[in-house]
Amino acid sequence: xxxxxxxxxxxxxxxxxxxxxxxxxxxxxxxxxxxxxxxxxxxxxxxxxxxxxxxxxxxxxxxxxxxxxxxxxxxxxxxxxxxxxxxxxxxxxxxxxxxxxxxxxxxxxx
Amino acid sequence: xxxxxxxxxxxxxxxxxxxxxxxxxxxxxxxxxxxxxxxxxxxxxxxxxxxxxxxxxxxxxxxxxxxxxxxxxxxxxxxxxxxxxxxxxxxxxxxxxxxxxxxxxxxxxxxxxxxx
Numbered sequence: 001x002x003x004x005x006x007x008x009x010x011x012x013x014x015x016x017x018x019x020x021x022x023x024x025x026x027x028x029x030x031x032x033x034x035x036x037x038x039x040x041x042x043x044x045x046x047x048x049x050x051x052x053x054x055x056x057x058x059x060x061x062x063x064x065x066x067x068x069x070x071x072x073x074x075x076x077x078x079x080x081x082x083x084x085x086x087x088x089x090x091x092x093x094x095x096x097x098x099x100x101x102x103x104x105x106x107x108x109x110x
Numbered sequence: 111x112x113x114x115x116x117x118x119x120x121x122x123x124x125x126x127x128x129x130x131x132x133x134x135x136x137x138x139x140x141x142x143x144x145x146x147x148x149x150x151x152x153x154x155x156x157x158x159x160x161x162x163x164x165x166x167x168x169x170x171x172x173x174x175x176x177x178x179x180x181x182x183x184x185x186x187x188x189x190x191x192x193x194x195x196x197x198x199x200x201x202x203x204x205x206x207x208x209x210x211x212x213x214x215x216x217x218x219x220x221x222x223x224x225x226x
Contacts, residue, residue, distance in 0.1 A: 033214050035217075040219075042200070042218055042219040042220065043153065043200070043202075043217045044217070045214030045215065048214060087152050089152075097143065097155055097158055097166050098214075098215065099155065100145075100152035100153045100154070101152050102150075102152045103150075103151070103152050
C-alpha cells in the first residue's frame, strides 16, 4: 500500500511564501499530485510531478525528489483566498488512481 | 464545458437504511471514481468505474456498490448504513486513456451524508 505524510496545519501572513511538504512510502511510483480544497468545496487539481524537479504554475510551484520520496508545494505572494486544505496524492503500485494524504490546513493571516 | 455535478448536496439517513448518491461526470470524461472524506481527513478511494464496469476498489465493504451508465454518469449505493458512514462523498471523473496525463481528476462538490 501507500502512505503519505504532510503537516496538519501551516500558518503564514498575506504576501509571504509558504512551503507544504509531503513524504510518501510506496512501490511502483508514477507521480505526485497536489489538490486544493476550500471548506465544503470540491478538491481542485493544482499540479502533478512525474519527474524530479520543479513545476511552476503562476504563484504555485511543486517539487519532486523521487530518490528522497519527497515533494513540496510552494505558494508565493499568499492571498487570503489561499486559506484552504492542501492534499498531496500519489499514483503508484500499478494503479493510476490517486491515494490522498490527510491534508494540510493553510491559514493565511492579514 | 460542464464540470462534475453531484446530487443531493446534503442528506440525512437513519442507521440501517440504504442510500443512493448520483454523479454526472464532466463532458468528455469516461471514468468515474468515488471517494469518502471524513471530517478533517483526506479523500479515501472507494471504487472506480470505466465502461460500466468496476476497475478498481479501495478498502470498503461490499455494502458499498456502484453503477456507471452509458452516458458515463454514476451512482454510489450504500446499504445498511452505519454511523461511521457519515462523511462527504466525492465523485471525480477523468479520461482513462489520459490517466497518466498531468491534469488530474475533476471533482464534484460532494454529497454530505449524515447518518443518525
